Amino acid sequence: MVGILVGMLFVGRVDIPESLIQISKKYEVQVDVIAEPYSWRGRGYTVETSAPTSADLAKYAKIFASEWNRYPVSVIRAAKVKRIVIATGISLNKQVRAAVPSFDSNTMYYDTTLGSYNEAYQRLVVHHEFFHMMDQVQGLVRKDPEWAALNPPDFHYGNGGDKMRNLGAGVLTDKLPGVLTPYAMSAIEEDKAELYGHLLVDREYVAGRVKADAVIAAKVGLLKARMQKWDAEFSDEFWNSMAWGT
Ligand SMILES: [Zn+2]
Structure with a gap:
């Protein structure tokens, strides 16, 4: 409808x-x-x-x-x-x-x-x-110990995405180990959503970070494995698809 x-x-x-x-x-x-x-x-x-x-x-x-x-x-x-x-x-x-x-x-x-x-x-x-x-349907939005364990022991997320709305929070940067953007540091659910989104629209960039950053590599590994376990359609074919120019 x-x-x-x-x-x-x-x-x-x-x-x-x-x-x-x-x-x-x-x-x-x-x-x-x-x-x-x-x-x-x-x-x-x-x-x-x-x-x-x-x-x-x-x-x-x-x-x-x-x-x-x-x-x-x-x-x-x-x-x-x-x-x-x-x-x-x-x-x-x-x-x-x-x-x-x-x-x-x-x-x-x-x-x-x-x-x-x-x-x-x-x-x-x-x-x-x-x-x-x-993430919500999988029951992992706020409480995700498996994901949190991929960060170094001294890593802490901020107070939530709604507390970080400043311009530039979403800009990709390699200055922050383990995450893609400042916004990803605001909360565990935003870290996951930023990584997921950029995997689909900035695949080459994320591939570069994966090579240089073991934490990001581990997060990509967990994210892809988890999504495919949830729905088999999250295959390599899906991750390699691109919409730009179509
Ligand atoms: Zn979000």
């Missing part, structure tokens, strides 16, 4: 890009494009959204679809994603977000416009945020 969301009614005022209609059919998920301000209250949090312009929607749909279509149908099902909301001006508890994985409503919210000057960033966000959903 594909809808334009106005309150709880679906109307035909916005042209939904064909690529989103195809995603809805292929994955059997509801895809909603926000047509007027919409908010949703989850357990202990509120997501607020606004309507994207049709130009932003068209541009984003191409990027989003090319990345989302890399996933086999079984993976989206296993992650229990039932609905994708495409919007702009997304906030979580009034804090601006490029995307929100809403665990208790099986919904992924994605912003068409935030960071749209940087296509690589928007591609990364598709996977980073979807990873949180998969």
Whole structure:
């Protein structure tokens, strides 16, 4: 089902890009494009959204679809994603977000416009945020001793991703041993999501870090083994796929 969301009614005022209609059919998920301000209250949090312009929607749909279509149908099902909301001006508890994985409503919210000057960033966000959903389903979001044990004994994560929203937190750097970005140091779940996302959009870069950093190598090994155990579709073929230019 594909809808334009106005309150709880679906109307035909916005042209939904064909690529989103195809995603809805292929994955059997509801895809909603926000047509007027919409908010949703989850357990202990509120997501607020606004309507994207049709130009932003068209541009984003191409990027989003090319990345989302890399996933086999079984993976989206296993992650229990039932609905994708495409919007702009997304906030979580009034804090601006490029995307929100809403665990208790099986919904992924994605912003068409935030960071749209940087296509690589928007591609990364598709996977980073979807990873949180998969991590949640596996029961590993905050408590993950197996992952934590890969860090050196004196390594400590920060106080959570919501406490590190500064510009530059997501920039790849080799100055921080064992992680890819400053943001990855904010929390264990962000470390995993950053590594996962960059494996899918910056494969060459991550391969270089794996060669030079034994902790990153161990994390990539655990991540890939764990994902494949969870769903057999996380094969070499999946990791080697690329969406850029398609
Ligand atoms: Zn995250």
